[in-house]
Amino acid sequence: MKEKKKKNAIWKNCLVTTAIFAIAAGFCFLLQRVASTDTHVPLIFVLAVLFISRYTEGYVYGIVASLLAVIGVNFVFTYPYFKFDFTITGYPLTFLAMLAVAISISALTTQIKKQEQIKLEIEKEKMRGNLLRAVSHDIRTPLTSIVGSASAVIDNYDVLPDDKRLELTKDIKEEAQWLIRIVENLLSVTRINESSANISTNLEVVEEIADSAVQKFLKRFPDAEVKVNIPDEVLLVPMDGILIEQVIVNLLENSVLHGETNDITVNITNDEQAVFFAVEDNGRGIRPDVLPCMFEGGMHTGESGGPDTRRNMGIGLSVCFSIVKAHKGNMEAENRKEGGARVRFSLPLQKEQNYGN
Amino acid sequence: MEIRDRILVIEDDKSIRNFLRAALEANHYDVMMANTGSEAYSLITSQCPDLVILDLGLPDMDGMKILKNVREWSSMPIVVVSARSHEKDKVAALDMGADDYITKPFGTSELLARIRTAIRHTRTVAATPGLGQSGTFVSGSFVIDYDKHRVFVEGKDANLTQNEFKIVALLGKYAGRVMTYDYIMKEIWGPNMKNDNQILRVNMANIRRKIEKNPAQPKYIFTEAGVGYRMVEAD
Numbered sequence: 001m002k003e004k005k006k007k008n009a010i011w012k013n014c015l016v017t018t019a020i021f022a023i024a025a026g027f028c029f030l031l032q033r034v035a036s037t038d039t040h041v042p043l044i045f046v047l048a049v050l051f052i053s054r055y056t057e058g059y060v061y062g063i064v065a066s067l068l069a070v071i072g073v074n075f076v077f078t079y080p081y082f083k084f085d086f087t088i089t090g091y092p093l094t095f096l097a098m099l100a101v102a103i104s105i106s107a108l109t110t111q112i113k114k115q116e117q118i119k120l121e122i123e124k125e126k127m128r129g130n131l132l133r134a135v136s137h138d139i140r141t142p143l144t145s146i147v148g149s150a151s152a153v154i155d156n157y158d159v160l161p162d163d164k165r166l167e168l169t170k171d172i173k174e175e176a177q178w179l180i181r182i183v184e185n186l187l188s189v190t191r192i193n194e195s196s197a198n199i200s201t202n203l204e205v206v207e208e209i210a211d212s213a214v215q216k217f218l219k220r221f222p223d224a225e226v227k228v229n230i231p232d233e234v235l236l237v238p239m240d241g242i243l244i245e246q247v248i249v250n251l252l253e254n255s256v257l258h259g260e261t262n263d264i265t266v267n268i269t270n271d272e273q274a275v276f277f278a279v280e281d282n283g284r285g286i287r288p289d290v291l292p293c294m295f296e297g298g299m300h301t302g303e304s305g306g307p308d309t310r311r312n313m314g315i316g317l318s319v320c321f322s323i324v325k326a327h328k329g330n331m332e333a334e335n336r337k338e339g340g341a342r343v344r345f346s347l348p349l350q351k352e353q354n355y356g357n
Numbered sequence: 358m359e360i361r362d363r364i365l366v367i368e369d370d371k372s373i374r375n376f377l378r379a380a381l382e383a384n385h386y387d388v389m390m391a392n393t394g395s396e397a398y399s400l401i402t403s404q405c406p407d408l409v410i411l412d413l414g415l416p417d418m419d420g421m422k423i424l425k426n427v428r429e430w431s432s433m434p435i436v437v438v439s440a441r442s443h444e445k446d447k448v449a450a451l452d453m454g455a456d457d458y459i460t461k462p463f464g465t466s467e468l469l470a471r472i473r474t475a476i477r478h479t480r481t482v483a484a485t486p487g488l489g490q491s492g493t494f495v496s497g498s499f500v501i502d503y504d505k506h507r508v509f510v511e512g513k514d515a516n517l518t519q520n521e522f523k524i525v526a527l528l529g530k531y532a533g534r535v536m537t538y539d540y541i542m543k544e545i546w547g548p549n550m551k552n553d554n555q556i557l558r559v560n561m562a563n564i565r566r567k568i569e570k571n572p573a574q575p576k577y578i579f580t581e582a583g584v585g586y587r588m589v590e591a592d
Binding site for chain 2: 176180203204205207208209210211212214215219226227228229230234236241242245266268
């Protein structure tokens with residue numbers, strides 16, 4: 001598999017090299033008819049070498065191309081035509097200079113490409129760091145509460161009235177469940193990273209995924225009422241079922257925790273290219289100042305203060321967003337005219353198709 | 358004195374053992390504990406518990422090994438507890454003969470429900486070996502008539518096709534238990550239909566459209582994502 005890929009890359013690079021040379025040669029032949037001198041020829045080939053180094057991988061192609069260019073130009077395009085002649089005054093020097101220029105250009109462009117890659121890595125690392133920071137912040141709060149409540153119960157066991165003890169233990173349970181949610185989201189992220197950018201998809205029946213998500217959600221919020229509407233036809237969609245389930249669970253939880261409502265509808269619709277999941281509620285809606293940046297992770301809401309920032313919703317949503325993106329789908333949020341929020345995401349029906357951006 | 362069901366808990370984490378013991382004893386079970394795989398194996402062979410709760414990640418051996426060993430000579434109910442959330446492990450455990458699985462973290466009520474189902478199911482199957490092949494299965498207004506090969510919902514024939522009925526009948530036979538995709542595929546379509554469970558999924562979607570009011574919120578046949586299907590228990 002890997003060897004095949006390597007072979008393909010070599011083929012591609014060779015093809016690029018030949019194509020650019022062909023264009024350069026054709027151009028020279030054309031100019032030869034019009035122009036009276038040969039001085040443009042080396043310049044055009046230096047340009048060709050630059051393009052080759054830019055559009056192939058590694059140093060090799062650029063350097064080989066520059067050597068070929070030196071020989072080719074001497075042989076074909078300069079007097080005496082179709083003969084090597086390094087004896088003409090100044091010629092050896094001209095071509096040595098051209099070789100040096102070509103080699104340094106190809107080396108430079110390759111270096112720039114490598115630097116760009118490093119920059120991208122750093123960017124990724126930064127994102128991961130941000131996520132980690134946001135998560136540790138989110139984890140610290142429930143942990144503090146668990147340790148605090150537990151030691152309060154232990155230290156004052158005989159003094160505390162029964163209902164107080166029960167209340168504290170209930171708090172412990174609730175906080176622990178919150179931790180479970182965070183950890184599950186983190187596991188989802190590692191599941192995406194496991195196989196780099198690509199996730200492994202299977203054909204899943206959408207209603208089964210929606211149902212198991214709702215079941216999972218109802219286990220934690222037994223008071224909530226969720227209605228699921230599905231299209232009549234049986235839809236098989238390529239996806240990582242566990243991850244999409246996680247997305248739906250997160251959206252449902254947001255409706256309860258942040259929309260503060262127990263009345264939620266999941267509408268599933270489809271057109272030829274994609275299937276759309278919309279989670280709608282009649283709750284408080286989404287704050288307009290959060291709306292534009294709500295998928296970008298917990299960094300924005302973390303420091304701003306306010307009563308509901310302790311329970312940071314950024315992580316769940318940014319996980320949702322990256323899961324949907326990894327499926328080449330789209331995600332958007334809005335406030336409904338009737339009140340409440342609607343978060344909608346799409347999954348392409350075909351594996352290869354690139355839906356949206 | 359009442360006779361209590363004896364449960365063997367195989368688990369290496371102390372705090373989980375503690376809370377399991379508390380929860381199980383509070384619900385009138387006799388509880389035995391095993392730290393390691395070898396200890397568990399000697400307890401299983403000497404005490405013959407009514408049910409085993411088995412953690413797959415043990416310090417001295419893989420829980421799967423115990424499962425395999427026990428299944429060679431006994432069909433005692435085994436509920437597997439696993440921290441691995443990957444579906445592959447659950448499927449492997451179920452195919453190896455586990456009666457049910459539960460994923461960490463779990464609540465006690467969920468665990469107790471699984472225990473009751475597993476114990477009851479082993480007893481009914483042991484008492485009536487041919488169960489599911491004749492008679493009827495009733496859960497609310499949902500009825501499987503094994504003799505007539507028909508499924509009725511609220512008194513009306515659901516008009517299932519032959520294969521659809523076979524699937525429903527199979528799930529009904531093991532109601533309350535998870536049936537893996539692979540197992541159902543082999544039972545209905547034979548051993549040669551490997552690895553592609555799409556045909557089963559489509560059949561199930563069609564069955565749901567015939568028997569459920571809202572196929573996206575089924576009341577009779579539940580989905581265990583990535584693992585298989587489970588039918589609601591009989592009344």
